[in-house]
Amino acid sequence: MPRQFFVGGNFKMNGSKASIKDIITNLNNAKLDPNVEVVISPPTLYLSYARELLRPGLEVAAQNVFDKPNGAFTGEISVDQLKDTGITWVILGHSERRVLLQEDDAFVASKTKTALAGGLGVILCCGESLEQREAGETIKVVMSQLGAVAAKVNDWSKIVIAYEPIWAIGTGKVATTEQAQEVHAAIRDWLKNHVSSTAADNTRILYGGSVTEKNSGELAKQPDIDGFLVGGASLKPAFVDIINAQT
Numbered sequence: 001m002p003r004q005f006f007v008g009g010n011f012k013m014n015g016s017k018a019s020i021k022d023i024i025t026n027l028n029n030a031k032l033d034p035n036v037e038v039v040i041s042p043p044t045l046y047l048s049y050a051r052e053l054l055r056p057g058l059e060v061a062a063q064n065v066f067d068k069p070n071g072a073f074t075g076e077i078s079v080d081q082l083k084d085t086g087i088t089w090v091i092l093g094h095s096e097r098r099v100l101l102q103e104d105d106a107f108v109a110s111k112t113k114t115a116l117a118g119g120l121g122v123i124l125c126c127g128e129s130l131e132q133r134e135a136g137e138t139i140k141v142v143m144s145q146l147g148a149v150a151a152k153v154n155d156w157s158k159i160v161i162a163y164e165p166i167w168a169i170g171t172g173k174v175a176t177t178e179q180a181q182e183v184h185a186a187i188r189d190w191l192k193n194h195v196s197s198t199a200a201d202n203t204r205i206l207y208g209g210s211v212t213e214k215n216s217g218e219l220a221k222q223p224d225i226d227g228f229l230v231g232g233a234s235l236k237p238a239f240v241d242i243i244n245a246q247t
């Protein structure tokens, strides 16, 4: 069975009630490729609001979740709280959280395990810095980020991997189709050798990093690119063209 194309919109810490309503109204009224799974991820405060406005069939992801069920963890939110408000996905391991908030591989893996156990889908981000790429360490870095998750999680059926080279995020410097395809193929190979052939065949691997309506068509043609995680461009009407990149 072919892997269903998946496009996520990561709003990061952007938006207001008014602008999120505009984005959602645009999505609700747009003609979207029915073969694409679409998930938007507004800031935590607006998750319920987005869920209420968004038409059925389009899903909402949190940008984070904690790895404990409840208790004295000020400022955190739990898997059950997300599910209680109709949220079905969570983005974990985003480089902005890894770098700015010092989230390490083990913590990301622990949160992934908790989210999956509670029934959320996980958009699991990985990717190298410019320094690591120039030192030839891309594959090593990505595999060690994924390896930390594989050490805690056996079932990858609800994980979507997002390969996001840090040097391409928010910089306007998109990876070439060859650079992206090379890493995606290596991730698929790694899944085959370290998880299972089924996981290698079925796991969606998204590309993220300065995706726009201009470059999404070429990237979408690569055999191991199964969709996108989109930051800046998900706030714009052209997000619809990225969702429809395969049409």
Ligand code: PEP
Pocket: 010, 012, 164, 168, 169, 170, 171, 172, 208, 209, 210, 211, 229, 230, 231, 232, 233
């Ligand atoms: C992201 O934050 O996941 C991302 C890919 O951002 P941008 O598309 O803005 O580079």
